[in-house]
Amino acid sequence: MSLFSGPGNRLVVLYALILAAVSAGMLLSSKYVVGHEGDELQTLVAVVLAGHAGILLLLCLFTFQRLENRGPEELQHKSMDAELRQWKLLTGFPKQLLWFTFISSMAVAQICHMILLGLPPWSMDTANQYAQSTLSNLTTYLALGLIFYSTARWVLRPFIMELRLYRHEDIRFKSATWSFILAAVCGQVYMLLRLVRYAGTARREGDSPDFVTFAAIGVIVSVVTLIVVYGMSRYLFRDIERLTEGLRELAGFRRGELLRHLPIGSPYEAGELTLAFNALQGRFEREYARLDRDIQLAVQVQQQLLSNLQPALGDWRFNGECRRATEVGGGFYDVIPLDGGRAAIVAGCVTGNGLPSALVMSSVLMLLRSRMQDAATAGEWLTRLDQECKPIMQEDMRVHIGIGMIDNDRETLHVAMAGQMQLLLEHNGSTSGTESGAEPLGRRSPASVTEKIYPLAGACRVTLQMTEGGDVSAGEALDDAMFPEDSSSITACRNGEGKRHEEEQ
Known part of the structure; x- marks a missing residue:
């Protein structure tokens, strides 16, 4: 059984649900922000649905190709190097998915633009419309890639933990800071572009911008941005919580739990901390083995002394x-x-x-x-x-x-x-x-x-x-x-x- 039949199916379902939500948002934006109506709106609906269906198909093919025959059950008889390659694949897939989503979505969007606007050269108004739409799509599909990134991290995490990779010298960790910065910047830029486009459309039609529409755009974009950032931070801090629990057990010095290793589940700072924690556990394990040998020798000597x-x-x-x-x-x-x-x-x-x-x-x-x-x-x-x-x-x-x-x-x-x-x-x-x-x-x-x-x-x-x-004496207590x-x-x-x-x- 391949991994595609497990988390792959979950990813495809989530792709479809997220793309449906994005399609609805784009159509509502086109109607209430840009002001498309009538036949123009119907043509836009058909093009958006067809384009997103194409994006969904590309995402399914990409996911199947990258995760085909990658089930953790197939790693039971493989070497540590094979497990490391599998770990790198699963932890690197979300980032690959982010950029694949962005590039493929922009490519599909450009094709849709050609269908709606025709081939260049265009008039000044058409070129301006194309530039505004392309700039909006840049932020939209980058945000879509970040959402898919967080979704893939969440779906693949249990399969990464099942690999039970505790430490390896070839693991190279990255900083998660830029991911958070990119998500926050993308959300703010997208919101600003939508607000500017709405204000420009309203001014061009001779109307004043509606405060309710302004507020709705800001709230919706902010909520989506917060959800994405929360999902990314939750993925990171879940490993921090496991490390905190392990360190708390280490401070309690309960030997049965002291030598428990934690699988590395993140390619970021939390994974690096987990690697250091496992190295510390390995050192404790060696010290305890040496101490056990010393104790066994002391037990034998003591038994010989008392057996005479x-x-x-x-x-x-x-x-x-x-x-x-x-x-x-x-x-x-x-x-x-x-x-x-x-x-x-x-x-x-x-x-x-x-x-x-x-x-x-x-x-x-x-x-x-x-x-x-x-x-x-x-x-x-x-x-x-x-x-x-x-x-x-x-x-x-x-x-x-x-x-x-x-x-x-x-x-x-x-x-x-x-x-x-x-x-x-x-x-x-x-x-x-x-x-x-x-x-x-x-x-x-x-x-x-x-x-x-x-x-x-x-x-x-x-x-x-x-x-x-x-008391053993009539004097001072011991x-x-x-x-x-x-x-x-x-x-x-x-x-x-x-x-x-x-x-x-």
Whole structure:
């Protein structure tokens, strides 16, 4: 199916309707402005209708010849160069139609003049009549070409958008300014010529010009000019509106809509802006692809760090859990065997989320695993960790962490916590909970952390976990950025409690 069977048919119908309106206007002008009557008017009606029928036939042939077999469905298996040629054809057709309409209409008008006036040489009155009629036809058919130009833009636009041409180096854009200037100048000149001709005809016949006729000519020409300019501007600013919507989505930074490209639908400034917008989207797409690769690598590293949890040590069983707000985050947990039959359980979170908090979390785990043996108590190690983490943390970063040292020989649990951490201790059927009383570790955190000691007897379960929120100290309240969005926990169970807790998890 060719394009002629779709928008071509629409164009032909619109050609006929517009030419019918122009014919009516010319005949009314000839009767009420120029003053033709009787047989002269009937001859003029026949010549105008025949001439416009010839113009319509020429326009149909031109449209068919230019748009034959140009359907967008035929471009599905064609190359980008073929789509570019199709895009140039469809965007360039309205301008070609404008000049074809003007040239062919003037040619037909000259033939009609020869039929009405005969071949030259003419008398002075006939030559004057021919000059006035030709000058009037120049502005009339130029205005007709501009109307067809706007009509073709409107009809062909959906087919241009279906090509989905987003960017191409060979596209050359033009300025739409001259099109608006030409439409406005043509309307004003046409109106002035009609007014002058009407005034000259009235003076020649000894009558004074009628104000109502003057006003009617001015209003009709002005309305038609405004309609043409509105159609042209609507075509241009429709693309501007699409760009505004795309930029608004870009400012909102919604990734699903961020990488959406817009098809180029105009050969003017709006099309050039669309091309620049698509280039920006392509750059974002490349940056996101690189960021995705970095995130995947960080996810793999983080999974490897957290997958080395020792499941059992002596008669203790361990289970860790971490929930992240994004792909990577600052949540962590670990079990570290110590000398003397001791074991350290650790859980916590680095605020900030994303890659920065994941990097600091990795450093915290490395420090814990490499230097935990040097600390005698949990409080001593947490104080030392605070000093060693400060150089690698950003100003708004905080580390919420809880450390529990299990001493099997002394049957004791040494606990030190900072930030939004909570200890749950269950033994002999009762559960007790204790929350941290210290601010999280960071650049302005305290120099020491209080340690608490709890007795362990028989079957018991120890859990270090993040709290739900609220103040973490009796002192100054924390900013929202200091509260973690990730959460983590570590559970240590003895004498069968570990297996039951794993099943519950």
